[in-house]
Amino acid sequence: MISSMPKGMKETEDISTSSSGKWKTVSTPKEARWLFSKCLLHSNRDSNTLFLSIDIRRDREEQDRALVAFYKKENVWWTAPLHCTLRGDVATGSGVDRHVMSTVIFRLMSGFYLNSGNIAVSKIFEGEPDHLIPSVSDELLDNNMFAVAGRMIGHSFLHCGPSFPGLSPAIIHILFGGSLGTAPLTIQDCPDLDIRDAIIKLKGDEDLEELDPIHQLFPPLDLPAPNATNRKWLSEKILLHAVIERTRRQINQFRQGLEETGLWPLLIHRKDVIPILFPRDSEAEVTPQIVLDCILWPSSITVFFESYKDKDEDESEVMDVQRISGYLKTFIENASPAELKSLIKFWIGWEVPATKMKVEIVEATFPTAATCFEKLRLPRHYTAYKAFHLDLCACISTSYSGFGRA
Template sequence: MLLMLTVTILWLMWIPQICRNVPSAQMPFVLTSLKYMLPHVWQGWLTVTDPTKAISECADSFLRVHEMESPLLLSMDIRKSLAEQDMALISFYKRPNLEWGRPLNCQLEGDPAIGHGVNRFFFSTCMEKLRSGFCINFANSNHTRLFDGEPGHLVPSASHFLVESDMFMVAGRMIGHSFLHGGPCLQGLSRAVVHVLMGGSPETATVTLEDCPDLDIRGTISLLEGGSMLSEKDKQSVQELTYAWDLPPLTENNRRWLFDKLLIHAVIGRVMRQIKQLRRGLKETPLWTLATQRPDTVALLFPPETTGNISTGVLLQRITWPCEEDSDDDDCSVETRCRVSSYLLQFITNAKPTELTSLVKFWTGWEVLPPSLSVQVINGRHPTASTCFETIRIPGHYKDYTSFKNDILSCICTCQTGFGLV
């Protein structure tokens, strides 16, 4: 405790020295950085051995600093078009000078759901939009993707219009805000992009052909891989690309060098402005402090692409099944509870990874598995979920597994449009 107090005093004495030497134009950025760095003087996330625990403790420490401040309000009307819904998200994250550590109050107009489950829905929606694109008209396109490429190799879009519109600043804020509230991460970013995003040099990044999102450019660059003879047509394609990117022409001696240079530029060089803007958005949140102070957390903050990261065994271990003491299930017999519970058990055991992820998202509001989940058997028409209490409520009228499976599959699809819709 004495050591912590000493470090704190030295830290506070050091702040005025920092501020004296900073130009006034850069002062807001310095103050923001100091504000995010101060909490780790009192918290232990910097020295926690387990990186997963460090992530959780870091987020919690920053949320506690601002827990008494007025909440941020994020509202979206699901009765409106998809474009209007997406613009509500973008408008919220485009607001300047917000303290992202403040409490968050999300409202889903047109849906009866309230509470933390709605917050989870918003964060899950944000990460999904970053992966799949926004339904908005940017640059004469009705569907705008911020990241291009195949799963596991996403890179920022090369669109200059998106940079001018600060859309990658929006993306950085979304990622950092979701981290603060324990939400899902942005999966599937290219490892090369993550390396450069965290301050690494493009020349030291491990870039692969799969990282190149433009298939035509990828095909041209792949001609240089290996040592096979190139046709005149192939040489012409390579020459056109090298001229376009101000690189020297192909010779017998620079083939491998040219392959590396073209690939780095195709994946990283063309989107450096986008990466820098994404980094600026992250720096407005504590995620940047954590990632730079604890490099071992980067792989968890920017995980690889997964088709479904919910383990059947782990999910079953965390479920609290109905029992005789459940007062909420008094209208259903023990036999009914056992029958319906067995249907859910069968569904979970045989479900595909993507179906398990959708089930957890329907159950809790996002695709992050909580420590415990509850099941209730009730009188009703369709399965519903109380996401705030992480409880799924299943009607007891099912007499066969097929009808139960059809209904549960239909219901878990509604988590993309809200909680009260089937």
């Protein structure tokens, strides 16, 4: 089980207390999420273990097919214990589980290489950040890919892994039973630029004669020709159709996948948890201060190879620890959000910062990570920040192609 306890909760808390519904009454949504997930996983601890294996020696398409095949399985008890393996890598333990969960969500966001319909990348959701909606692809729908997406997101959330950011508020509204009339639709929710342009023209001051062909873009709706009194209604009707009505079956399939992971009672009873499951894209960004607040800095050097150790080096060791720690702090303070996520993924296995991320200064050639122990090991030999920066960037860039160990 791979979960991270929220601050302020005791490690020894009796898991049976959450089975009484404590998650319904705790003060924060993070606590509710953690208690509910912990209880659900604990109650199914004796179920048959789910084994998810990725061969990192294979190309991206084969890896993606393995992930999708795992989540396409029917009648699976998704709350059962999870064991992930990376074939072609010696890494073991919970760090591998975290890495695989992070990879699942990353692939869902970036698209799968499945050669589906002769398209290089199959994107389950389309649109701009914070306005993503389900793809209108009939092929994805027929292949049950929206249920797959629901299972992936729910499974990661259940294990306190990465959430899925950027989903349109209008889709979230409908997903959880909101009415069409109150859906918070905006023009940004429409990913089709031709339709978006038509809506903008209808809302503007375009000459009616210029607008006349617009209704021909939507024959299934059997829309009337635009005029001075109906143009606003037409723009709203077209937007509703483009965002909600055309994706209704996808949304229903997506909901089915989420429900199968066992999270639905939490999401229905604790609406304040929904923004954690589907955060805004900006809220999902990792800031330097968030990372710095989670770090346990070293107080001394750790020497793995005793032959390097000199009894008279105590003072230089302290200087090494201070210098390398300063380099890491400088890197974090100046890193982009994407670089910070890669660093955290390299460090602990996924992009969600842990509450205690440890740093060790060691005798080594390159930075390495022990993800199971949430520990970053940095060589002491760097005397210039430029060299440190280059090596660290090279190492963390491996986090999405492999396990992230240098």
